[in-house]
Amino acid sequence: MKIAFIINPVAGRNRKKDIVPIIKNKFKNIDYKYIITHTKDIDDARLITMKYLKQDYKIIVAIGGDGTVREVASGIKEMNKGILGIIPMGTGNDLARTLNIPLSPDKALDRILDHNIRNINIAKVEQNKFLNVASIGIDAEIVKNTRIFKGLFKGKLAYTLGVLRTLFIFKPKSVTIKYDDIEKNEKVLLVAVANGNYYGGGMMISPNSKIDDNQLDICIIKNISKIKLLFLFPSVYNGKHGKYKKYVKFISANSLKIYSKEKIFLNVDGDILEKKGLIQFDLYNKNIKVIV
């Protein structure tokens, strides 16, 4: 068995120093061929993945956050072979949470060696694939506004300022939502289209999602006052926001279309795109094998 470990040295909060000795120690008495590489830039993990798959490495382990996992997964999809492994060392690690992969690197490495494989869905919005969640509305704007402050302040402060700025300037979105034979005009706070359960570093936006059920799970939160939002927002962390039945609706569908006359921000697993008009969400026609 040949395993490649790809470490993103800039992911998370500086824990990666410790992982190389952990890997070396674990493999002392195991007869696997393995290689450890560090990424040097954005998208490097995808290119390295493809290089090792060409050299017949079978398992490619992403060591980093959801961005690193997504790049390794893209390489695997492009080559149409290989198994994804995850050692969560990012900031959010939302896919690892959905898959119940331990957040401790040592325990996550044991899972890789246990080799228990799950076939999971890949979702897409337009041409962009995602494993966790794509969304429009206040959450996408928080991601966008947090980026503005990230250059100036560290982690939590940048996020807090991003939330405050968003609360101050956010306007509800008037959109048309279409799924199955249903078409609705709604004024929404957000629409989250989920493949996994979590986004934003542990917010359980879609508690009912199953990542291998060939369905998208959609959470629609209607426009509510900012005071009510202050009560609802904390409940998303433990997936209890469904109790606010008047404002929160969950749907399962194979695909979903959102139409917006105005320009809106679209969050795709933490990347922000600007969109206007029709946005289509689907499942990608192939799954990916992941060690869980």
Ligand SMILES: Nc1ncnc2c1ncn2[C@@H]1O[C@H](COP(=O)(O)OP(=O)(O)OP(=O)(O)O)[C@@H](O)[C@H]1O
């Ligand atoms: N050597 C590098 N230098 C700069 N950026 C890199 C490097 N290697 C990878 N990246 C980029 O770092 C970004 C962040 O990585 P990642 O998402 O894994 O970590 P994170 O943001 O801390 O975690 P999460 O997404 O789980 O919150 C990715 O977009 C990736 O392309």
